[in-house]
Amino acid sequence: MSLVSTSAKRADVYSRVTAEIIAAIERGTGEWRAPWFHDGASIARPTNIASGMRYRGINTLALWAAGFAAGYGDGLWGTYKQWHGAGAQVREGERSTTVVLWREIATSRQEDGDDADDEGRRRMFARAFSVFNVAQVDGYERPPVQGLPESERLAHAEAFIVNLGIKTEFGRLEACYRPSADTVFMPPFTAFRDAASFYGVWLHENGHASGAKHRLDRDLSGRFGSAAYAAEECCVEILSGLVLADLGIAHHPSPDHAAYVASWLKVLKNDPRAIFTAASKAQQAADWMHAQQPQAKEMAA
Template sequence: MSYTSSSAERADVYTRITAEIVAAIEAGAGEWRMPWHHDGTAITRPQNVSSGNRYRGVNVLALWIAAQAHGYADGLWGTYRQWLAIGAQVRKGERGTTVVLWKQAKAAANDDADDGNDDVRRRVFARAFTVFNVAQVDGYEPQVIEQLPEIDRLTHVGEFIDALKIPIVTGNYNAHYRIDTDTIFMPDYAAFTSAAAQAGTLIHEAAHATGAKHRLDRNFQERFKHDWLPIEEATAELTASFILADLGVAHHPRPDHAAYVASWLRLLKDDPRAIFTAASKAQQAADWMHAQQPRTGEMAA
């Protein structure tokens, strides 16, 4: 486990994680398979062995990449000490995966002055941890969790989307969200190869809708200028992946996103923080969707 405090060390964390994401995108570009596509199995739910909490934001993406690269079949992770605390042992020579925990702390406007000034400013500290998958340890037997049949999971997806109360029109359309009418337009069901593909597309468009001013008021144009659309698309894709993983449904590649691959790669190489921003906004969108549900599901901190 390591602690990252200086700006140089934080920049290194950005660079390392982004480099892994770039490599994964480049590896899957030929089949339009991005590191956030998954098959809906347990690996898609990265979870901490000690707290039971699910990892969030860019950490989900980093752990997905590591799991896919090494063939891990379970999404259970923990630090060396966390595994040790429950009687398990990370095998010698195993290489861990970096995840990042952000913490906010209040600091006085002038740390050197003791003048009774109550003005405070917030500092954000990045703590980088090395975690290991359950497949990398001895002495621990993961619990087997039975998954609902696919038909039940897909039914739940429909109920989940209905609870968002975003208007949806189906017909002879390409899938898109219109912000001026706050409406999602979808092709007929026959246009999709599977129910999971339809669900993924619909949640992707719903993710765009979360950015509307009366919802999360998401606006990338000020920071990313002409690159705002690729980063918005990446955010919608990540949101769909997070939600589909929560619901146990596969997230398949979409060939129509091939046009964004080059833009994503260029943007990530130019700005190592871009994917952190997209993942953070995607997590906010996923949280908003969960908050609209009639019953609060299990959500991670």
């Protein structure tokens, strides 16, 4: 068999497997949300205090921008009057954010000119409102939400992650790995909807940490260029699933998960070998995690 023929067959396998993965991702429906913020209070879900309704369209973008810029951790917003009606007080000197309410109004024939019909027509009218985030008010407390009980912690998973030797700080609103501090930041256990979500996210962030220069020195920029971030996310998400399986923790793909990994689609479509590289790097990181466990170190000694 010629070298060209072998290469062509390998490329066909890459393309076929990648196409199947892409199809599975594209079948996913629903809006992805992080497994924490199970009460819907995330900054990413701007909600009105009075109506309980989600803001939409450009208002969502405006409140995202304002919320992230100010470092708010909650997506609850309302006008001065609405906060007052909820028994809260907007603090003096707080800066509002503008949102727009669109209303449909009827116009007369005279207003629309001679081309209008006898009944006139309806037009959209925009009215601006000034809103404030819950972080800008005093005297308001959210109703208590039943959190994930501590009794559902899994001792063997806790021990596995602690044995990695990567520092974790809990109590944050978001999960992330900060290379400058070589530290994983996590929401508390009680903020997650189930134990599998908690350990999956914790492993995901430790997966990012595994790629640090003094560990596996994983640099995907040379392989993927500007798409390196998406490739890294793909890698550590696969890693999380691998280790959860090793630990015997249920990890069922779901539509919202598929919507999340849809961000990888461009990388996968542009490069059929990308998923193979991500899976290989994920397995390398999983092997490194297992090598940090006491029993593995004893066998190596």
